Structures are given as C-alpha cells and as structure tokens.
Amino acid sequence: MEHGFEHNALPGSLELAYLGDTIYDLYVRRRLVRRGGRVQRMHREAVSLVCAHAQAEAFGRIEPHLTEAEAAVARRARNAHQNPPRHADPAEYHRATALEALIGYLYLTDQQARVDELMRLALPEEATEESHGE
16 A cells, blocks of 8 residues: 555546646645735736646646656546547647646645645746736
8 A cells, every 4th residue: 555545546537637736726826925916916827827738838847857657647647538628729738637637646645745846846936937928
C-alpha cells in the first residue's frame, strides 16, 4: 500500500484532474493574494492562468522534471477519453488535463512537497507579474 491507497485504488484520471484543477486554482489565487492588488484584477489574472492554454504551457514547463511514475499519471490523463469544449484547442485541453491529474494525484498521495516544487516550476514569478488578459 502506497500513500494510503491500495494498488489500483486511486480515482481515474478525470477524477484526479477534477481535484487537481481546484488545487491548481488555489495555488494561483494564493500567489495572487500574496502579491496583493485589487480583487477584480486578481480574479481576471487567475482566470487567465487557469485556462486550458495557460495550463498546457505550465505542463510544458514541468514535463521535463517529472519522474517516471508522474509522467505515467500525466500520460494516462492526457490520453483519457474526454470531449473538450468547442472553443478549446483539443491538444491544449488534453495537456491541461494531464497537469491537473498529476496535481490531483500528488495531492491525494500526500506528496505536498512535490506539489509545491512542481507548482513553483509551473507558475514562475514572471507568469504572475505580467498583465494577463487585461
């Protein structure tokens, strides 16, 4: 038994992504609040950082740093059958799902230090210093 889960007892890729999306959003918002500013501006910036396009770019920043097990979780999620929204680029949407599932997996397996490390790579300071979508 690893990290409190029986072998193959973890949720599926899309369930991990569902959880990981919230964890990712929390990290983004925490960083924005620490930096300060008006809530309306923080909200607009958060929305721009958690969209599929931005998450796909963030995944690209962390992908070279993944362990074999982490890469396998991300690969399964990227290949999971899903129907992206009509307005979304399918490749970006699948890469964003891979990122979210990986974050969900690490969170559920109590690997908080690794979540912190990957989020620092995924969201470099300059990513939240720029004016996104304003």
